[in-house]
Structures are given as C-alpha cells and as structure tokens.
Amino acid sequence: MPAPHRTPLPIADVVIADEFWSPRRETVRTRTIPHQEARLRDGGMFDALLLKPRSHDDDDRERFPIFWDSDVAKWIEAASYALASQADPELDAAVDKAVALLEGAQQEDGYLNNYFTAVKPGQRFTDLSDAHELYCAGHLIEAGVAHYEATGKTSLLDIVRRYADLIDREFGPGGSCEGGYDGHQEIELALVKLYRATGERRYLDLSLRFIDNRGTRPFYFDVEGERRGRAGYFGGREDRPFTPRDQRGREYAQSHAPVREQDAVVGHAVRAMYQYTAMADLALELGDDGLREACERLWDDLVATKLYVTGGIGSDPSIEGFGKPYDLPDYTGYAETCAAIGLVFWAQRMMILTGEAKYVDVLERALYNGVLSGASADGTKYFYGNPLASDGTVERSDWFDCACCPPNLARLLTSLEQYVYTADADGLWVNLFVTGSARFAHAGQRVTVAQESGYPWDGGIAFTVTEAKAPLPMTLRLRLPAWATGAARISVNGTVLPYSTDKGYAVLDRTWAAGDRVELHLPMDPTLVRADPRVRSTAGKVAFQRGPIVHCVEEVDNAAAVPRLIVSRSGELRTEHADGQDAIIAEGLVDGPAPDGLYSTAAPAAEPTAIRTVPYFAWANRGKGSMAVWVRETP
Amino acid sequence: MPAPHRTPLPIADVVIADEFWSPRRETVRTRTIPHQEARLRDGGMFDALLLKPRSHDDDDRERFPIFWDSDVAKWIEAASYALASQADPELDAAVDKAVALLEGAQQEDGYLNNYFTAVKPGQRFTDLSDAHELYCAGHLIEAGVAHYEATGKTSLLDIVRRYADLIDREFGPGGSCEGGYDGHQEIELALVKLYRATGERRYLDLSLRFIDNRGTRPFYFDVEGERRGRAGYFGGREDRPFTPRDQRGREYAQSHAPVREQDAVVGHAVRAMYQYTAMADLALELGDDGLREACERLWDDLVATKLYVTGGIGSDPSIEGFGKPYDLPDYTGYAETCAAIGLVFWAQRMMILTGEAKYVDVLERALYNGVLSGASADGTKYFYGNPLASDGTVERSDWFDCACCPPNLARLLTSLEQYVYTADADGLWVNLFVTGSARFAHAGQRVTVAQESGYPWDGGIAFTVTEAKAPLPMTLRLRLPAWATGAARISVNGTVLPYSTDKGYAVLDRTWAAGDRVELHLPMDPTLVRADPRVRSTAGKVAFQRGPIVHCVEEVDNAAAVPRLIVSRSGELRTEHADGQDAIIAEGLVDGPAPDGLYSTAAPAAEPTAIRTVPYFAWANRGKGSMAVWVRETP
Structure with missing residues (x-):
C-alpha cells in the first residue's frame, strides 16, 4: 500500500496572521463558538446527553434531537481547532465538560446516541436510512480526533474508539447490520481520520466497507425497511417528494448504485460531498484507482454542470441537493452553506490525491464566496441557503432548528490552517x-x-x-x-x-x-464572467470577479432594484478598495420606468449609470434590499 | 334599486359557428364532457352521493371527497350549457341521472353534502374555513340554475333552492352560523344567479350578507376554530405555509379585512376572483357604489402589478395565489387555469357594471391564452398551472386528485355565448x-x-x-x-x-x-411586448403578440433550447398561418456553445437565426421541450 505522499500541514505548524482571515477567525473564537455553546445549552442539546426519558410524538420539532449529538460534536471539533492555534483555558474547560457529558451518555457496550438511548431505546441501527445515527457517530469521531490532536487529551478519543469498535462489530462480518451503511454519509471520512490518528487499520477497513456496501443490491434501506415494517421513524416525511425506497430517494442518499459506478453527482449535496471526500481519502490511503477514477468522473460532472460561480452547490431546495445539469437558478437556488463546506473538504482531498491545482481553484472559489456568505459580518447570523439573487426578502437567521451550518462553518474557519499548505x-x-x-x-x-x-x-x-x-x-x-x-x-x-x-x-x-x-x-484586474448558455438563469448576464472574489450587486449601492441594471459589455471596470473590501464599478445602464403600465409595446428607455458591487460574501449586511450576482449585459 | 341596464344575451339567443371556437366546443361536448363523466363514475364521485358510511383517515387522498359535490356540479353545469346550444338526449339523460343522485343524497331538511353526511355526520358547518362546504353548495346552485335555464327542468333547481333555504336559515339572523362565510368563496356569486333565476330577493340578501360578514372582527374562522377546539379537519395542513388563523391564512381566503376595505389582490387566486365576481354582481344589482369602488381598486391593483401577459394570475404555487406586486416568475409561476377562468367571470361582470371595454380586453387576454392553454389540442389533457416558461419537463395531465380545472374549463367553453354580446x-x-x-x-x-x-x-x-x-x-x-x-x-x-x-x-x-x-x-401586425422593469423575470426580454394571441417559443421549432435565443429589437416580424394557427417569425440570434467550460471570461458568440413562435395556448402539444413566452432581446 502506498503511503500518502502529500499531507496537509497540521494546525499547530501553521500560523495564520492574516488581515482577511484572522479577524474572521477571531470572531468565530470569541463570538460564534460561545454563541453556539449557549445555543447547545439553551436548546437542550447538552441536556439531551443526560438521557432523561423523553416521549416521541409526531410534532416536527421532536425530530431534531436525532441530530443533536452531531451539533455537540461539531462544536467540540471547532473549539478544539481553536484551542490548537490559541490557548484558552475557559474554552478548554467548557469542552471538557461536554466530553464528560458524552462519557456519561456512553453505554456499557460503547454505544453513544442520545436519541436511541433516551427516546427510542432498543431500536438502534434499525432506521439507518433516515435516523442519522452513524452520521452523528461520524461527527463524534471527528470531534474526538480533533480534540486529541489539539489538546493531546484522549478523553474523547477513547470514547469514540469504544463507539467505533461497537460499530465495527455490528457492521462487520456476522454483525447485526452486516451490509449496512448510513443514510447520511459522514462516518466514512471520520473513520479515515480515526485510522490516521490511531494507526488502527480496522477503522480504515470499516470505512471502505461502508463505501463499498453502498448502493449494492439488495438495497440495504429496503432490507431494513422490510425488517421494521413499512413505516420508518422519519420515513414517509411529507416535506420530501420521495421515499427512501424509490429511485429518487436512493439518489438522494447516493445509494442508487455502487459508488464505484456513480458518474453523476445527484441527490443531497452534503451527503454527496462527505461520501466523495471519504472516497478520495480511501483512494489515497489504499492506492485504490477505482475510487480515484470515480472521484474524478464525479468531479468533472460537478464542475462542468452543477457548480455555482460562488462555489455553492445543490440548487434544488426540495432535496437540499443537485438539480439537473445546468439547472442553477439564482433566486430559488439552495446552495447550502454546509454543501460548499463539504466541497472544500472534497477538493482538498482531491488535491492531495492528485497534486492538481484545479481542485484548489474550486476550493478557493467556494471558501471565499459560497462558504463565507454563510455568516454575517459579525459572525452571529447565518445563511442556511445562499441564493445568487434576492428580491430583498432574504436575511440571515440567528439559528436553525436543523443547526448543521453554523458549527460547520466554525469548524472550517478554525481549521483553515489545514488548507493553506501541503507538504511532501x-x-x-x-x-x-x-x-x-x-x-x-x-x-x-x-x-x-x-x-x-x-x-x-x-x-x-x-x-x-x-x-x-x-x-x-x-x-x-x-x-x-x-x-x-x-x-x-x-x-x-x-x-x-x-x-x-x-x-x-x-x-x-x-x-x-x-x-x-x-x-x-497575480494579476487582479476585475473581470466579467459568463456562464454556459445552457444555464438558463444566467443567459445574457455577467458576474463580476476580481481575484478569487465573486461580487454581487446590491440595491443599497445602486440607482434601482438590481434587475433593472445592465452592464455595458465594452465599458470600463474600476476597483475601489474601502472599509476593508473591494467594490467594482462598472459602466452600465438602468432601465427607466414602465412607459405604459405593466405591459407595453414601447421599447424601454434606459439611462447611463455606474453599477457598484460588493463581494458576494458580504451581501445582506446592510438591511434588506435586492441583490444579484448575475447582471444583464449589453451585447 | 336600479335595474341592471346591461345584460349578457342568454345562451339560447347566441349562435356560435366559429372556425376557432366551434371545434373546441365540439371537443368539449363530444370528448371532454363524456371523459369527465367517466372520471366522476370511476373516481367514486357519483358513488359518494349514495352516502354509504365511509371512514375518515389521515391519508391525503381521503381529503378530496370534500370537493366531490362540486366536481359533479360543475360537470352538470357544463353539460347543461352544452344542452342549451345543442339537443343531446343521451347527455340529457345522463344529467337527469346525476340529478337523481343528488336528490337521493339531499337530507330531509334540505342539506346536501356527501362528505358531511356520510363521512363526518353531525359536523356540518363547523369548519367553514377549510371544508369547502358552502363552496360545494355554490357550485350546486350554479348547476341548478344552468340546468333550469338550459332545459326548463326544475328538478335540480328545486333541490338547490331547498338547500339554499336551509343555508339562509343557518346563516341568517339567529341561525347557528350567524356571521359566518365560506373559506372558499363561490356561493356568493351563485346566490346572485339563483336570485336572477327565481326572483327571490332573500338569495341576493344572503349573498350580500356573506360578502359583508367577510373579514369583520372577531374573525369568524377564529370563532368557529375555538368552538371546535384547536384542530380543524383539514386545518394544520403541512403543505401550507400558514394556518387559517394567522394574517397570511386570512389573506389566503381574503378574510383579512372587510371586503369593502380591501385594496390589493392577495391570497388564493380562485377564491379572490369568485369573491370579486360576486361583489361586482351585487354592486350592479344593488347599485352599491362601495362595492363597485372596491372592485375598481382591486382591478387596478391586479392589472397594474399581478397579471401575466397571458392573462394568467396567481404566481405563487405555495398558496395557488398572488405574490407580491411585480412578482411574476416565468418557470415557477402558477397561473392556475381556474384562476384565469375566474378572471373571465369577474371581467365580464365589471364590463356589465361599468360599460368599459378595458375589462373585456383582459377577459380576451385570459380567454385566448391563459385559459385555453389549460387543455390539450385534443381536449383530454389539462394543465392545472400554466407557467410562462418550461425547461422541457412540463406536460399536461390526464386528471387531478383535486379536479377543479377540467370541468371549469368545460363549463366556460360551453357557455361562451354569454361573453360575446351584451344588450341594453x-x-x-x-x-x-x-x-x-x-x-x-x-x-x-x-x-x-x-x-x-x-x-x-x-x-x-x-x-x-x-x-x-x-x-x-x-x-x-x-x-x-x-x-x-x-x-x-x-x-x-x-x-x-x-x-x-x-x-x-x-x-x-x-x-x-x-x-x-x-x-x-382591426390591425393585426405582430408586435413585441415588454413588461414593466420591476418584473424581474422579464427584464431585457420581449413577448410576441398578434391580435389577442400571445405567442411563445418552443424548442421543437427552433435551433436550440429557448433560453439561448435572442430577438433582434430592430428586426422584422413576419406571420405565417398554417395548420389552423399563426406562427410569428422573428430575426434574432442564438447563443453559441460555451467557449470554455461552465464559466468563462470570454464574451459569448452568437449566430443569426430565425426565431419561430406558436400561440401560447397551443404549446406542449408536440412532446417535451423547452418553452418560453419571454425571450431575450438585443437592446
């Protein structure tokens, strides 16, 4: 087996003292992480680890506890990365407290999940398709590894190893769930991290088993569904246009075909990114060309047909995932923050696997644009989705019932060191x-x-x-x-x-x-970007880019609501730098008022105007107003 | 009270022998009406009138029987109009059979509703907000009047009068539902028809009472909701983003404010149209300036900000209703067939009330475009929504669980006589x-x-x-x-x-x-139409119109998927007439392929092309392909 010949430098060996990133990371450390800790406390996520008996009813809000272990885990992971680069005894103690809660919640045999211990005891591993059980385990494992690497403490690592060992028994040959895999990929990449941290080969093997079981026939989610009777705990959800047991449902979780045969990115975008990240990890660790080639095919499909210019991915809100090729709507596009973060993970692994800069180009596109837009300038408000245009009604929220994005953003920014350098x-x-x-x-x-x-x-x-x-x-x-x-x-x-x-x-x-x-x-002239004409929402429009930064036009800076602006193709582009960020100034036109009611045969009048941009990541920080990344262009 | 000084000519006094309309009406008579009769039979709507005890469970499909009386009624109404213009003993007998079913289903006291007799006995008039009970009654009344006027038979008229008398008692002073009104307006306009057919003034008074009760405080739907406990039968539906008892829910049913104070069209579009139709009817019958002025305000709001160029209305699929001003998306626009039909009703009443042709202009726009598009060329497939653009996945359906549109279209086309002339x-x-x-x-x-x-x-x-x-x-x-x-x-x-x-x-x-x-x-040069620049989906685009016909561009007639086409503003437009309809041929351009992947800084190449249209009503009759009403234009 070839040793990985390229590795990211560890966090402790990289210093970030950057005018752009350091204030953002400091905001995460001093505001986001404490804010999230308070939400975990006030939202009942910490309390859930006390495993008091709880009732389960059909109220939708009762469903979220299935994610809660992962919320705690992602917070620990982010906090650990922060501790790796800067000592903070108070934060260190807070993490220890959370680890103690996890320790208390761990069962005798190693099992660790608040929901299937307190709410649905006796039903563990029976609804892998929807219950996010191994997903939560994966985040716990990632947290355990991060905590160990940042602090040298094995308290959480030991916990997650015991849990991983249990999972290995249950999902290994002759185990009760042999052939199974999770409905939300995550544990696969986490097990590779656990293997790297511990040297225990069986964690790598278990990851590969999860990857290779996926999408084989008979479909595991059918099998477990039959076993448990028609209804899942979260199965026939009315807010999804499919079930776990039809083609669309299988594509949703990328379990429609063996992963090595998959050649188009489909389904839920975060699930896809986590799967592909693990595939690239395994391809590297095992020298597995089949997995590498599958990753390369999937990558080509993504960047050729399903990637927003912001690095956002997953345009279809109904599945939080991928639409058809070139289906990249601007106003209604989803582009979940977590999915762009997942793309950063995958792109990093692809660069390590291949040594090709093109992957980092996409990583950088996502990082500076579709990821960073996920948080407000003050770091305490979040976008779950990151549309490329707004009619003025879109604002960041304080938190979400399904709170995956805020801690995901925090853990990415606090571990940014890993993405800057690779050594070989x-x-x-x-x-x-x-x-x-x-x-x-x-x-x-x-x-x-x-x-x-x-x-x-x-x-x-x-x-x-x-x-x-x-x-x-x-x-x-x-x-x-x-x-x-x-x-x-x-x-x-x-x-x-x-x-x-x-x-x-x-x-x-x-x-x-x-x-x-x-x-x-590097030349940093502002440029206009056009999309493939098969993208119907961008036909006849341009986006602004300078360096890695994709810009957008906000109403507050311009003469009118943004759909009325037209960029002159032959006009000059100028950059102004003020208040710590660029604006691009373009020559253009603004449509005049309607000549004659809602519809008219008259050609519209247009006046010259200067069009002013802001970086996309910085939009929606100055109140409500219309916004667009893609602006009409005069031919 | 002023007598109505303008009236439509009755069906029997108008002959239609028109190359455009007669074949369509013949299709309705010979194919659509029998097809719909078969669906009523096979779908259980006729059987439901036998009132066999049925269980009610949460399965969504169990909910549709609340509409079933109206499906039968609309079919009878359409069939009656057809009988008014052409004798058809077989159809006459089929209608008699349906009337006999209704007679059998009518209760001793006049009550007539399959759902609240067989499925929820003892609960009549307790969930007006959602249960469509008076809506069904309204359709029965319209059917009774149409049947009487077409055939001279009083069999159904007598039935609906008994039912109307019961409703008058229950909703009149001292009745069990005093102050109430329906969650889906319809009975108000039906009662005006019943008044005109019978001369019974109390039907007019009851209609006015429903109209004037609406939106007053305390809100009746709150009152009845309290009476019945929190849950409605159909109340907290998960597919709606509101409840009947919040502001959006009230606007959904136009019960947020007294109707005389309403000045913006909001909420569910069909509900709105039926309400405004009744308001215009009452304004005419009663010389009621307050109602007339409210109608005029609402009309101005509609045509200035919320009307598709096809005459379609109601752009927001989540409420089957109105979005914000100028919010008229093309791909995702709803524009329900029934709503455009409702607009035809309202526009006709407004013309009768005011003698102004501008109302008929909108009536004609809806009729020839957004209404007619609701049926396939062969008259047996239907659109529920009529979007103004398609990525190629949209097709007409054979029928719908909620089958309001097909019979509504049938009753409009079979009663087209009423819209051609007015006499005074x-x-x-x-x-x-x-x-x-x-x-x-x-x-x-x-x-x-x-x-x-x-x-x-x-x-x-x-x-x-x-x-x-x-x-x-x-x-x-x-x-x-x-x-x-x-x-x-x-x-x-x-x-x-x-x-x-x-x-x-x-x-x-x-x-x-x-x-x-x-x-x-009348001059019939093809023209290009532009929308107010505040409509963001049409910015920089044109629509084609010749006479009353709005055209669209379909992929099958053109060099590429329609988003790639660009009309030359200064180019010539030509009309070709073939196969019974026009095509407009425009000079234009077609975007070349992407120069360099999904995103590129290169300006797109474009080749000259001829762009060919079809009437919008005729789209989607030749297989799947992309379509757009609004096409980009060169400035």
Whole structure:
C-alpha cells in the first residue's frame, strides 16, 4: 500500500496572521463558538446527553434531537481547532465538560446516541436510512480526533474508539447490520481520520466497507425497511417528494448504485460531498484507482454542470441537493452553506490525491464566496441557503432548528490552517494565499516559510524562508489560480525568473537559504464572467470577479432594484478598495420606468449609470434590499 | 334599486359557428364532457352521493371527497350549457341521472353534502374555513340554475333552492352560523344567479350578507376554530405555509379585512376572483357604489402589478395565489387555469357594471391564452398551472386528485355565448369577435345580427343585420381592443365612416335595416411586448403578440433550447398561418456553445437565426421541450 505522499500541514505548524482571515477567525473564537455553546445549552442539546426519558410524538420539532449529538460534536471539533492555534483555558474547560457529558451518555457496550438511548431505546441501527445515527457517530469521531490532536487529551478519543469498535462489530462480518451503511454519509471520512490518528487499520477497513456496501443490491434501506415494517421513524416525511425506497430517494442518499459506478453527482449535496471526500481519502490511503477514477468522473460532472460561480452547490431546495445539469437558478437556488463546506473538504482531498491545482481553484472559489456568505459580518447570523439573487426578502437567521451550518462553518474557519499548505518529500506546496507561516521538516531539518500578502484584495504575495539551518534543496510549489493563468510573475530575491508549471503549480526547484524571498504577482484586474448558455438563469448576464472574489450587486449601492441594471459589455471596470473590501464599478445602464403600465409595446428607455458591487460574501449586511450576482449585459 | 341596464344575451339567443371556437366546443361536448363523466363514475364521485358510511383517515387522498359535490356540479353545469346550444338526449339523460343522485343524497331538511353526511355526520358547518362546504353548495346552485335555464327542468333547481333555504336559515339572523362565510368563496356569486333565476330577493340578501360578514372582527374562522377546539379537519395542513388563523391564512381566503376595505389582490387566486365576481354582481344589482369602488381598486391593483401577459394570475404555487406586486416568475409561476377562468367571470361582470371595454380586453387576454392553454389540442389533457416558461419537463395531465380545472374549463367553453354580446336599452354591445349571430329584442322588434370573421387570425370582422322588420334606430357598439387603439377602421355598407368611441367601444348610432353590413378592420401586425422593469423575470426580454394571441417559443421549432435565443429589437416580424394557427417569425440570434467550460471570461458568440413562435395556448402539444413566452432581446 502506498503511503500518502502529500499531507496537509497540521494546525499547530501553521500560523495564520492574516488581515482577511484572522479577524474572521477571531470572531468565530470569541463570538460564534460561545454563541453556539449557549445555543447547545439553551436548546437542550447538552441536556439531551443526560438521557432523561423523553416521549416521541409526531410534532416536527421532536425530530431534531436525532441530530443533536452531531451539533455537540461539531462544536467540540471547532473549539478544539481553536484551542490548537490559541490557548484558552475557559474554552478548554467548557469542552471538557461536554466530553464528560458524552462519557456519561456512553453505554456499557460503547454505544453513544442520545436519541436511541433516551427516546427510542432498543431500536438502534434499525432506521439507518433516515435516523442519522452513524452520521452523528461520524461527527463524534471527528470531534474526538480533533480534540486529541489539539489538546493531546484522549478523553474523547477513547470514547469514540469504544463507539467505533461497537460499530465495527455490528457492521462487520456476522454483525447485526452486516451490509449496512448510513443514510447520511459522514462516518466514512471520520473513520479515515480515526485510522490516521490511531494507526488502527480496522477503522480504515470499516470505512471502505461502508463505501463499498453502498448502493449494492439488495438495497440495504429496503432490507431494513422490510425488517421494521413499512413505516420508518422519519420515513414517509411529507416535506420530501420521495421515499427512501424509490429511485429518487436512493439518489438522494447516493445509494442508487455502487459508488464505484456513480458518474453523476445527484441527490443531497452534503451527503454527496462527505461520501466523495471519504472516497478520495480511501483512494489515497489504499492506492485504490477505482475510487480515484470515480472521484474524478464525479468531479468533472460537478464542475462542468452543477457548480455555482460562488462555489455553492445543490440548487434544488426540495432535496437540499443537485438539480439537473445546468439547472442553477439564482433566486430559488439552495446552495447550502454546509454543501460548499463539504466541497472544500472534497477538493482538498482531491488535491492531495492528485497534486492538481484545479481542485484548489474550486476550493478557493467556494471558501471565499459560497462558504463565507454563510455568516454575517459579525459572525452571529447565518445563511442556511445562499441564493445568487434576492428580491430583498432574504436575511440571515440567528439559528436553525436543523443547526448543521453554523458549527460547520466554525469548524472550517478554525481549521483553515489545514488548507493553506501541503507538504511532501520534495518540499512545500502553497495552496492558499494567507499571511502567516508554515513550519515543517524537510531533508532532516526544520524549515519555516513566512507568507505575506494583502490577498484577496492584492495580488502581490511574498514568501520568505525564515528558518533553514543549512543550504536546503527543496521544491517550492506555488498555486497559480486558473484566473491568473499565463499572467503570473515570479521573482526570487528581486530577480524575475522564468518558471515551469506542473498541474497548475509554479515549480521552484532550487537550493534555498534563510532569508530567500520569493515574490509572486497575480494579476487582479476585475473581470466579467459568463456562464454556459445552457444555464438558463444566467443567459445574457455577467458576474463580476476580481481575484478569487465573486461580487454581487446590491440595491443599497445602486440607482434601482438590481434587475433593472445592465452592464455595458465594452465599458470600463474600476476597483475601489474601502472599509476593508473591494467594490467594482462598472459602466452600465438602468432601465427607466414602465412607459405604459405593466405591459407595453414601447421599447424601454434606459439611462447611463455606474453599477457598484460588493463581494458576494458580504451581501445582506446592510438591511434588506435586492441583490444579484448575475447582471444583464449589453451585447 | 336600479335595474341592471346591461345584460349578457342568454345562451339560447347566441349562435356560435366559429372556425376557432366551434371545434373546441365540439371537443368539449363530444370528448371532454363524456371523459369527465367517466372520471366522476370511476373516481367514486357519483358513488359518494349514495352516502354509504365511509371512514375518515389521515391519508391525503381521503381529503378530496370534500370537493366531490362540486366536481359533479360543475360537470352538470357544463353539460347543461352544452344542452342549451345543442339537443343531446343521451347527455340529457345522463344529467337527469346525476340529478337523481343528488336528490337521493339531499337530507330531509334540505342539506346536501356527501362528505358531511356520510363521512363526518353531525359536523356540518363547523369548519367553514377549510371544508369547502358552502363552496360545494355554490357550485350546486350554479348547476341548478344552468340546468333550469338550459332545459326548463326544475328538478335540480328545486333541490338547490331547498338547500339554499336551509343555508339562509343557518346563516341568517339567529341561525347557528350567524356571521359566518365560506373559506372558499363561490356561493356568493351563485346566490346572485339563483336570485336572477327565481326572483327571490332573500338569495341576493344572503349573498350580500356573506360578502359583508367577510373579514369583520372577531374573525369568524377564529370563532368557529375555538368552538371546535384547536384542530380543524383539514386545518394544520403541512403543505401550507400558514394556518387559517394567522394574517397570511386570512389573506389566503381574503378574510383579512372587510371586503369593502380591501385594496390589493392577495391570497388564493380562485377564491379572490369568485369573491370579486360576486361583489361586482351585487354592486350592479344593488347599485352599491362601495362595492363597485372596491372592485375598481382591486382591478387596478391586479392589472397594474399581478397579471401575466397571458392573462394568467396567481404566481405563487405555495398558496395557488398572488405574490407580491411585480412578482411574476416565468418557470415557477402558477397561473392556475381556474384562476384565469375566474378572471373571465369577474371581467365580464365589471364590463356589465361599468360599460368599459378595458375589462373585456383582459377577459380576451385570459380567454385566448391563459385559459385555453389549460387543455390539450385534443381536449383530454389539462394543465392545472400554466407557467410562462418550461425547461422541457412540463406536460399536461390526464386528471387531478383535486379536479377543479377540467370541468371549469368545460363549463366556460360551453357557455361562451354569454361573453360575446351584451344588450341594453340602446342596443347591442359586441365584446368578442366570434362568428355566429345574436338574436335580441330591441324597440319592440326581434333583431338578429350576424357576425363573421377569421378572428383571432384575421382582423376583418363583418356584422350584418339579418333580421329587422322595420327601420331600427339602435346603437351598435363594437369593442376596439386596446392593441388596436387608433388604428381600427369601420365601414358601413361599403363606406368608411368616422366613428366616435366611448369607454373603448366604437359607437354606431343610426337607423338600421335588414341587410345593413358593418365591416370592422382591426390591425393585426405582430408586435413585441415588454413588461414593466420591476418584473424581474422579464427584464431585457420581449413577448410576441398578434391580435389577442400571445405567442411563445418552443424548442421543437427552433435551433436550440429557448433560453439561448435572442430577438433582434430592430428586426422584422413576419406571420405565417398554417395548420389552423399563426406562427410569428422573428430575426434574432442564438447563443453559441460555451467557449470554455461552465464559466468563462470570454464574451459569448452568437449566430443569426430565425426565431419561430406558436400561440401560447397551443404549446406542449408536440412532446417535451423547452418553452418560453419571454425571450431575450438585443437592446
């Protein structure tokens, strides 16, 4: 089995001290994480771990406790990442308290789930299709690994290992659930993390088993459904246009076909992303070409036909998932924050698996746009869905009954270190442009490289070798974003150098010394982006982009509601930087008032106007008003 | 009380022998009505009138029987209109059989409702907000009046009078439901018809009582809800985003405010249309200016902000009703067939009330477009909703669980006579251009005027006085459609005459003799229509119209899926007439393929193409494919 030859640098070895990211991460640490802790306390999620008997009735609100263990787990995971980069005794103690609750809730045999212990005792693992049981287990495992890696404590890791061992018995050969897998993928990627943290091969095998069981015949969800009688606990839900046992229901959970045969991204977007992430992880760990090829096919389908320009995915609100190819509506598009986060996970694994920068291009697109839009500027309000246009009625919410997105965003931002650099035997790969530093071992010595930039607003990025004891033969790879192709300049110690590129990275292979300085210059002209004409919501329209930032037009900055604006194709684009972010100013027109009632044969009058944008991630922070990413263009 | 001074000519006095309408009406008579009779038989609607005890459970399909009496009633009504214009002993016998079923189902005290007799006995009139009880009664009354007027038989009229008398007692002063009104308006307009057919003033008073009770405080649906305990039979339905007892729920049923104070069309579109129709009827019968002014305010709101170019109304599928002003989405727009039919009813009443042609302009827009699209070319498949664009997945259905639209369309087409002419003391008003004749009494003599045209494809329309015994001083008013304003020509006996216009009608006031011939020429150039720029789905787009016919573009006739087409603003429009209908051919462009994946900075290439339309009513008759009424336009 090939060893993974590229790995992300661990959180503790990466410093982020970045004008763009650090305030956002600080907001997560000082506001979001405490806010979420309060919600877990006030919302009853912590109390649920006391396992007091509860009744189950048909009231919809009674259904949410099936997710609650994962809410607690994601909060612990986010808090652990925060602790990894910055000591915080109070937070550390709060996490310990939550871990103690989990310890108390764990059953003698290792089982750990508040719902199937207190509300539906005796029915564990009988409704995998809908009950999110292994999904919750997966988040607990991720939390256990993060907590261990951040604090060195094994308190939660031991708990989740006991639980994973139970699951391994139940879902292994001869177990009560042999052949089973979860209705919401998550545990598969978590088990790979547990394998990496513990070296226990059977966690990897169990992950592979879940992946390879999926979608085989007879369909496990049919089998368990028969076993339990027609009704699931959450089965025939009226708010879904399908059941777990029809084709659409199977596609919803990507269980319609064996994963190795899947070639189109379908169904619930978060489920899909978590599955593909695990597939890429397994492909890497096992050198499994079948899984890699399936991932590559699925990736190609996604980026060619189902990806919003913001990096959002999953356009169909009725399934929180994928529509048909090119079905990317703007006003009604779903683009769940969690799905974009899942795409970040998958893209990172694909880069590690293949060494190709194109995956990080999409990761960056999602991260700076469709992920970041999920939180308000002050970090305490959230979008569940991230539409690309609004009639002025859309606002972020304080919390959600199904509160998956806020803690998911928190855990991503607090673990951002993992996405900046990758290391391998040849040296360092720079994926994201984030001011700070990377510390790693290379050729037997400890090396530190500092990175500095005003990214994403400025394309000048400097790298300095700040620690290298001896002359250091090493390859430094710098990602060249697709939008900068052919136009990036690189100088080393002040001299502009030609450079070769490989899979989207500039390759600087030389002998380095402390003090060496590389300057990368990425062109940052604002541009207009057009979509494939098969996307019907964007026909005749353009989006604005500068560097990695996709912009949008908000009513508050413009002369009229945004559907009335028209960008001049041949007009000039200008950037203004103010209040910590860019605005793009475009020449354009604004439709005049209706000449004659609702319908008229007269051609509309239009006046020249300047159209002003804001970064998409920053929309909806100044009250209600119409917004659009895609704006009409004069041919 | 002023007598109504304008009345529609009765069905028996109008002949329709029209190339456009007669085949459609014949299809309704020979295919739709028998098809619907079979569905009533096979679907259990007739059997339900046998009142065998049935159980009620939560299965959604068990809910539909609350509508079933109205399905039977609408079928009887349509069949009666058909019998009024053409003898058909077999159909006459089938109607008698249905009437006998209704007679058998009527209770001793006059009550007549299958659901509250057989399924929920003892609970009549306790859930007016949701149970459609008076709605069904209203349809029965309309059927009774139509049956009586068509056949002279009082069998059904007597039944519905007994039922109306019971309702009058229960909802009158001191009755068990004093202050009440139905959750789905319908009985109000039906009672006006019953008053006109019987001369019984108390039916008119009861109608006015329902209208004036509506929306007063305390809200009756709150009161009855309290009386019955929290749950309705159909109350907290999960498929609706509100309850009958919140503001949105009240607006849904137009019971949020006294009707005389209502000034914006809101809520469920069919409910609204039926209410406004009754308000206009009462305004006419009672000379009630308050009701007339409310109707005029509501009309202005509708046509200025909430009317599709097809005459469809009610853009929001979640309530089958009105969205916000200018919220007229194309792909997801609802535009229920029944709502457009309701608009035809209301518009007719408004014309009768005011003598203004602008109401008939909207009536005609709805009739030829958003109503007619509700049925397939062969008359046996139906749209419930009539969106203005399709991605190729939308098709007409054979029937619906909630089968309101097919029989509604049938009863409208079989009673089309009522909409063609209006008569008053001065003479004849021509509202619609339909080949055939009108017979009426004027100044003591019997007069017949024949009408002949190739409308809606040809703008030449001839009127001939074919019966007039003596010199006949009479005013003939011809509606001049708004799209023909200023360009219509009129000649009498071959001589082009100047004419005066009044409220949108050309006024020909002269002494007529048999053989006199009037020729009206309406210009029929194809035109491009633009919407108010506040309608976001149509920004930068045009619709095609020729005469009253709104066209659309279907993929099958064009070079590509319709979102890729662009009409040249300055290009020529040409009409081709083939296979019994027009096509408009426009110069335009078709977007080339994507230059570089899903998103690209390159400007799209476009090739010249000819864009071909079909009438909107005729779309989706040639298999699946994309369709759009609104097509992008080059500025």
